Amino acid sequence: EPEVTQTPSHQVTQMGQEVILRCVPISNHLYFYWYRQILGQKVEFLVSFYNNEISEKSEIFDDQFSVERPDGSNFTLKIRSTKLEDSAMYFCASSPTGSPLHFGNGTRLTVT
């Protein structure tokens, strides 16, 4: 069964550094999402992306965040200047029609 693939599985970075989290969505999917989950808490929506543009973003998704689909297969989340509170598990998801969402296994981001 096709899967959403995320790399790296764990990223450690220093506060203020830029990080790029990478995702390869399922190949025929058209809708792409990033969610995050702070340890032990609920999954929170960050951004949705369709037709090469952001469809919706949450209040968490401020100017420090950006998304890009640089080619036909990758979908990336960039955090320009990481803060301690950005430490979380970041999940990429994709969907052929907007629903249901298929999630990857996540990237654990640790900001020190």
Added chain:
Amino acid sequence: QQQVKQSPQSLIVQKGGISIINCAYENTAFDYFPWYQQFPGKGPALLIAIRPDVSEKKEGRFTISFNKSAKQFSLHIMDSQPGDSATYFCAASIGWAGTASKLTFGTGTRLQVTL
């Protein structure tokens, strides 16, 4: 108004028993209600979903009951098995197919099924 409230926070059920997890929402515009199962170190995986035009949906041992007037929905796991031990999230969204609708998740229920 966008919140989805989930209870209980944790649940211990004996093998063969029924697990029941409840969720409540406020936004009457929500029209898609999925349940996700998450194992440690994995992403959430869709378990079962319902739309408000039906009051119940059953898939194998998993049943969603939906009460539109009360703005509540629940997941019932019949004949619970140790392999069902996971964290369960309810969620809700406005719109589903054809829209890049965001999911609003509940706070999760950690289910442990004992032998």
